[in-house]
Amino acid sequence: MKLRVLILINAAAVAITLSAVNYYFQHKWYDMMITFLVTFITSYLVFYYLIEKYVYSKIKLIYKLIHNLKLGRDLRDALGEHVSADPINDVEQEVQEWARQKKSEIDELKKQERFRRDFLSNISHEFKTPLFAIQGYIEALQDDGLEDRELAVQFLEKASKNVDRLSYLINDLDEISKLESGEMPINYTKFKINDLIREVFESLELKSKQHNIKLMFKQKYDDGIFVNADREKIRQVLVNLIDNSFKYGKEEGTTSVSTFTLHEQVLIEVTDDGIGIEEKFLPRLFERFFRTDTSRSRQIGGSGLGLAIVKHIIEAHQQTINVRSTESMGSTFGFTLQIARQSLPFPNIPVLKS
Known part of the structure; x- marks a missing residue:
């Protein structure tokens, strides 16, 4: 509807312009009215044909693709889908909605990326702390040659505690993974x-x-x-x-x-x-x-x-x-x-x- 009004306005503008030029040179009202009607009808048909063929049909296709690809349908199905009576307005709404949706998805992806970086940093730190401690105690025992048995026992006990901490980490990570994947069912x-x-x-x-x-x-x-x-x-x-x-x-x-x-x-x-x-x-x-x-x-x-x-x-x-x-x-x-x-x-x- 809006498209037809726009075509009428443009056709009328062209007809009025040419009629005014005709009247300026001929000074005849009859010729001016004939010129206006002929020009208006011709302009309307030309504009309608051009817009329908080169603009409107393209917008229909764009609308079909946007609407159907949003729903995840196949491209071939999208090309054959029926469209609404006012695709120009629908395209605008669809594009705005799609833009909002994509922005939301991008924000969520950025949030997940930050979470992934934090998670990798944290898990690396959590594992390195007990590993370095165990490594330090083992190296100290190797340097000492187990001559001081009391000190060796203390170092082994501390190393054992750090091994337990690593075990807790691995078990808890494994449990979370199973809960998320559904491998660990809920037995009601x-x-x-x-x-x-x-x-x-x-x-x-x-x-x-x-x-x-x-x-x-x-x-x-x-x-x-x-x-x-x-x-x-x-x-x-x-x-x-x-x-x-x-x-x-x-x-x-x-x-x-x-x-x-x-x-x-x-x-x-x-x-x-x-x-x-x-x-x-x-x-x-x-x-x-x-x-x-x-x-x-x-x-x-x-x-x-x-x-x-x-x-x-x-x-x-x-x-x-x-x-x-x-x-x-x-x-x-x-x-x-x-x-x-x-x-x-x-x-x-x-x-x-x-």
């Missing part, structure tokens, strides 16, 4: 989350005493909430979160676990009164190898992958995990699980790739 079972929390507390009782941190469950163990989830993987989530509270907790502090029923879900929160986390670090807390306090994290140990594994496990259950924290006051990690339905047990399904 129905169980009481309260019972699992009690078992985790019992298994971490000695470690809590070593850190001088009290474990507390704010609900009653007898009032159990049945959930549908992978029991062993949720155990791992609780162990990782509580162990994390030991690492960054304070002496004579408290780590508490709470449950809240939310319609068809239950929210489990692990709260500590430790050093807390700066707000600017919260969005990156579940990234692999991300540490808010590098020097302290090195002393504490661990692979730096615990929270990343926790996030993968919860998302594999198609649930959510979040964190809130205040510096010098503590942190709270909360995740949801599906409440078990009596008549609809969950089948075993593979992990979805995140």
